[in-house]
Amino acid sequence: MLNIKANGLQGSVRADIFNAQDTLVRTEYISASQPVNVADLAAGLYFITIHEERMPVTLKFIKR
Numbered sequence: 001m002l003n004i005k006a007n008g009l010q011g012s013v014r015a016d017i018f019n020a021q022d023t024l025v026r027t028e029y030i031s032a033s034q035p036v037n038v039a040d041l042a043a044g045l046y047f048i049t050i051h052e053e054r055m056p057v058t059l060k061f062i063k064r
Contacts, residue, residue: 004048010032013031026041044063
């Protein structure tokens with residue numbers, strides 16, 4: 001599970017997960033307190049872009 005602390009996030013927002021080759025591997029709709037299940041992803045480097053009202057935010061994470 002990937003836990004994202006998103007203060008001020010209201011409702012459900014789109015989260016896109018990209019692999020290191022910049023290929024979209026998944027799109028989910030998440031809320032502020034909902035973890036993202038990444039158990040089925042292969043080990044490696046990923047980026048998650050959270051599309052909120054003000055502007056998208058991209059974070060890097062490593063799946064082990």
